[in-house]
Amino acid sequence: xxxxxxxxxxxxxxxxxxxxxxxxxxxxxxxxxxxxxxxxxxxxxxxxxxxxxxxxxxxxxxxxxxxxxxxxxxxxxxxxxxxxxxxxxxxxxxxxxxxxxxxxxxxxxxxxxxxxxxxxxxxxxxxxxxxxxxxxxxxxxxxxxxxxxxxxxxxxxxxxxxxxxxxxxxxxxxxxxxxxxxxxxxxxxxxxxxxxxxxxxxxxxxxxx
Amino acid sequence: xxxxxxxxxxxxxxxxxxxxxxxxxxxxxxxxxxxxxxxxx
Numbered sequence: 001x002x003x004x005x006x007x008x009x010x011x012x013x014x015x016x017x018x019x020x021x022x023x024x025x026x027x028x029x030x031x032x033x034x035x036x037x038x039x040x041x042x043x044x045x046x047x048x049x050x051x052x053x054x055x056x057x058x059x060x061x062x063x064x065x066x067x068x069x070x071x072x073x074x075x076x077x078x079x080x081x082x083x084x085x086x087x088x089x090x091x092x093x094x095x096x097x098x099x100x101x102x103x104x105x106x107x108x109x110x111x112x113x114x115x116x117x118x119x120x121x122x123x124x125x126x127x128x129x130x131x132x133x134x135x136x137x138x139x140x141x142x143x144x145x146x147x148x149x150x151x152x153x154x155x156x157x158x159x160x161x162x163x164x165x166x167x168x169x170x171x172x173x174x175x176x177x178x179x180x181x182x183x184x185x186x187x188x189x190x191x192x193x194x195x196x197x198x199x200x201x202x203x204x205x206x207x208x209x
Numbered sequence: 210x211x212x213x214x215x216x217x218x219x220x221x222x223x224x225x226x227x228x229x230x231x232x233x234x235x236x237x238x239x240x241x242x243x244x245x246x247x248x249x250x
Binding site (some may be wrong): 002008009011012015016017018020021022024026027028029030031032033035036039063064066068069070071072073075077078081082084085099125128129130131133134136147190199202 | 235
């Protein structure tokens with residue numbers, strides 16, 4: 001898939017007489033756009049089919065936004081990431097949607113509280129978790145990413161708390177709150193060494209096409 | 210027309226690349242090698 005994006009960038013660069021660096025930037029931007037669109041479209045179709053579109057959308061956006069500042073474990077290939085993302089977003093959305101129960105709101109609220117405390121601790125210890133393809137060593141960048149990570153987590157925690165408080169209005173709010181908590185749980189797991197090993201195991205089982 | 214479309218795609222792709230350059234990773238879990246001109250280590 002990355003080859004197709006690269007060929008498209010080369011074609012654009014050749015027609016518009018761009019240099020190699022400019023073509024690289026276009027290929028990088030196109031990879032991001034294609035990756036986001038493909039995950040979003042496939043997850044949306046699965047979400048509409050299982051009636052979990054909102055939960056899928058929440059997880060897709062919130063994990064994506066949190067990862068922008070925290071970093072985390074990465075797949076080795078574009079296709080690996082695509083399959084992995086679609087599979088786990090759909091599973092997490094199904095769990096959020098169908099585990100939601102108005103009798104268990106207190107239990108889920110406590111569970112979410114524990115997740116956020118753990119996430120803040122791991123963020124304090126590890127963020128930013130960079131990758132070989134994008135190493136981060138500049139102190140100002142590290143400081144900015146850490147600050148953004150904490151702000152994002154606090155914002156997510158407040159949103160989750162509000163959704164739990166108003167869950168008596170609509171039971172769906174519990175599944176939205178669970179979606180946020182599960183997003184944070186998943187992304188925090190991806191910051192740990194076990195998460196990194198988990199991704200590597202998935203990569204071993206996948207082929208790029 | 211084709212050239213205009215290509216120019217539009219290149220502008221959008223460049224804008225997107227610049228936007229994601231300031232973050233720790235691209236989006237979800239695949240990070241291609243970042244172009245030299247976008248690097249801010």
